[in-house]
Amino acid sequence: MDDELKQHLTAAETWTRGLFMLLIVFLMEVAKVVTGAVVVVQFLFAVFSGEVNTNLRQFGAGLAHYIFQCVQFLTYNSDDKPFPFRPWPTGDEIAAGPEAPPAPAEDDAEPGRGDDGGKTT
16 A cells, blocks of 8 residues: 555544534534524514514524535635534624635646636637
């Protein structure tokens, strides 16, 4: 077996992240169910009262930001683990919007693609 491959296969941090990923996938499934409940309850509020519930709307925004944080971690776009390993997204984080992944460096760009996105005129 190649030494480099053996080193990759035995890296504890990779397997630890894999365990965190399994937990976060489970938590995302729970979040999907909670999102469905929020949608139904918010719709019922709108039907019967004619307006949305502000608390549910804010919770829904936090839930959406949480799901975004989960996806960022699961796709290796962030090393920051989401809730419960860090605080639940606050109003400030939600207002700022999701963090955009860093733009690729110029030398990471695809060869032959210029400012026109590879289109020829």
